[in-house]
Amino acid sequence: MMNNYTNTIEEVRSRMDIVEIISEHVTLKRSGKNWLGLCPFHPEKTPSFMVNPEKNIFKCFGCGAGGDAFSFLQRKTNQPFNEILHDLANKYGIKITYSNENTDLKNKIYEINKLATKFFTENLFKPGNVAKDYLNNRGINDDTIFQFNIGYALEGWDNLLKFLSKENNFSTDLIEKAGLIIKRNESDGYYDRFRDRIIIPIHNERGQIIAFGGRSLSDDNQPKYLNSPETIVFHKGKNLYALYQAKESIRSQDYVILMEGYFDAISAHSNGITNVVATLGTALTGDQLRILSKYTDSKRIFISFDADLAGGSATNRGIEVIKNTFGGLGGAKIFDNNLFKDSFYEIRVISIPEAKDPDEFIRSKGAEKFKLLVKNAPLLLDFQIENIIKANDITDTNNKLKAVSQLSELFAEISSPIVRSEYIKIIADRLSIKEEDFQRELLRLKPKSYTKKQTALDTIPQLTTRKEPKDYITLAEKNLLSLYFLNETCWKPVSKRLNGINLSNESLQIIKTSIEELIETNNDVEELTKALLNKLAEQTEAIEFVSDIIFSLEDKYCLKEESSIDLFIKQNLACIERFKSRNIENELKERYYAVKNDEVKSLELQYEVKQIVSTRST
Numbered sequence: 001m002m003n004n005y006t007n008t009i010e011e012v013r014s015r016m017d018i019v020e021i022i023s024e025h026v027t028l029k030r031s032g033k034n035w036l037g038l039c040p041f042h043p044e045k046t047p048s049f050m051v052n053p054e055k056n057i058f059k060c061f062g063c064g065a066g067g068d069a070f071s072f073l074q075r076k077t078n079q080p081f082n083e084i085l086h087d088l089a090n091k092y093g094i095k096i097t098y099s100n101e102n103t104d105l106k107n108k109i110y111e112i113n114k115l116a117t118k119f120f121t122e123n124l125f126k127p128g129n130v131a132k133d134y135l136n137n138r139g140i141n142d143d144t145i146f147q148f149n150i151g152y153a154l155e156g157w158d159n160l161l162k163f164l165s166k167e168n169n170f171s172t173d174l175i176e177k178a179g180l181i182i183k184r185n186e187s188d189g190y191y192d193r194f195r196d197r198i199i200i201p202i203h204n205e206r207g208q209i210i211a212f213g214g215r216s217l218s219d220d221n222q223p224k225y226l227n228s229p230e231t232i233v234f235h236k237g238k239n240l241y242a243l244y245q246a247k248e249s250i251r252s253q254d255y256v257i258l259m260e261g262y263f264d265a266i267s268a269h270s271n272g273i274t275n276v277v278a279t280l281g282t283a284l285t286g287d288q289l290r291i292l293s294k295y296t297d298s299k300r301i302f303i304s305f306d307a308d309l310a311g312g313s314a315t316n317r318g319i320e321v322i323k324n325t326f327g328g329l330g331g332a333k334i335f336d337n338n339l340f341k342d343s344f345y346e347i348r349v350i351s352i353p354e355a356k357d358p359d360e361f362i363r364s365k366g367a368e369k370f371k372l373l374v375k376n377a378p379l380l381l382d383f384q385i386e387n388i389i390k391a392n393d394i395t396d397t398n399n400k401l402k403a404v405s406q407l408s409e410l411f412a413e414i415s416s417p418i419v420r421s422e423y424i425k426i427i428a429d430r431l432s433i434k435e436e437d438f439q440r441e442l443l444r445l446k447p448k449s450y451t452k453k454q455t456a457l458d459t460i461p462q463l464t465t466r467k468e469p470k471d472y473i474t475l476a477e478k479n480l481l482s483l484y485f486l487n488e489t490c491w492k493p494v495s496k497r498l499n500g501i502n503l504s505n506e507s508l509q510i511i512k513t514s515i516e517e518l519i520e521t522n523n524d525v526e527e528l529t530k531a532l533l534n535k536l537a538e539q540t541e542a543i544e545f546v547s548d549i550i551f552s553l554e555d556k557y558c559l560k561e562e563s564s565i566d567l568f569i570k571q572n573l574a575c576i577e578r579f580k581s582r583n584i585e586n587e588l589k590e591r592y593y594a595v596k597n598d599e600v601k602s603l604e605l606q607y608e609v610k611q612i613v614s615t616r617s618t
């Protein structure tokens, strides 16, 4: 959470003018207290990109991009935060000061992780180790083991702890900060986080080891995959597995393939497909996409997630992130290679036939067959259109109408008129309807635009279709945090009501904890906003949320009385609960369909459902 140069960030922010900085990239016109221009992150003809010089933030109401001047430059130039800070500090003649405390701690953790990796690898090669057999059976040979530094954590409670503390004199405090040991609950002391597991080290872009993934060897040892916790050097949403091993290949081939699991990536690499990275057991994030785009000039990203139900929805969630990051489908290159240059991303989807994941496919069908899938991978938009048409049996008129309505939602995300008209032709043909009829339907079903006047109660998420429960939870959580920005007199009552409530979105929870801390030392909303932006400066996702929240205040100023604020909190909390249980239901459903042919597993699942239902009713 801490950054190294809070002082420098504060000073640079106090000197810079966000309008001036953004004006170097976007033509801005004054509009009330804001400035307005054409968004540089998605193609548009009428401006929806807004800059607020007072709060030092920007927001695009077309594609959702938002943040402060630092994150604007990060997005626009793809430079890392420190380089941008450096440049700006230079420009304003500010000397950069940093505290060395964090750098020291980081270096110690890298050192511990490196030693632990060595220890794990040595364990793996001890004679008679079943973990080694397991890897070999998965087609992973010694070269690959060394290339990815794969190892094994022994059975027993404290093998690694003893090795690091007794033989190498690291303090338990440091080893815990590296995420490798866990404090005992009932008694003093610590125990190893990873026991009897295959260990897969995770490198950062520079090749330093920042975390570990551990795969259990037996079904008794749950969960199947266990990862390091977030540490000062490891942030799940900001790192990608195998990027260090893949980056040169991504550069030279100018595209990247994104998979879900460690073994998908390892299997691809060991079979000669080396431009492959994997997400780290979480949904794809915008930060990860931005990292990837640094390595491919033409910004070509291929998604190859699991073929099962869960994987299918992972692809859909991934698509949502892609839209948010690149500004709608119109921002992702969707049609013609030559139509848009530079700022467009080409996203393609690789579907895996007759195998549960890329790993299984590559091992059973071979690398050449996989390369063929890559070669024929459809563009994201084509993939989505095909999915909609497949899901509705279009020989039936009612289904055809349903498909048209779903397609029209998809069309709302295409901003380029040329692409739109091309696709209208394609779809009309595909559905055997007249182009004019489809166009008329598109106009009729046109989704409402963002300019609709809202009141605070309108902002409480209501269930409609399409979006994931998670999105509604995030919206309600943003609503709760927005109350801190209305007026400093709200701080006490709001913080009392939100005390002890953990937000499920990681970045929003970080914002909440930061606010709680900062309202102790700041006097009003303006000071709080400044201090918050400085504190979170390096965390682009959190900054984007802060900008979202501030730009959404307009419709909440009507919340004046304590009673109306209280009602607002109650409704949003209730909404979070509602969507959380919906989330659990969806998950259970997915899992049920995945195991429904396995009687034992489906019985276990039914038992789990019972448990949940009984705790809910108490």
Ligand SMILES: [Zn+2]
Residues within 6 Å of the ligand: 039, 040, 041, 042, 049, 060, 061, 062, 063, 064, 065, 327
């Ligand atoms: Zn935009």
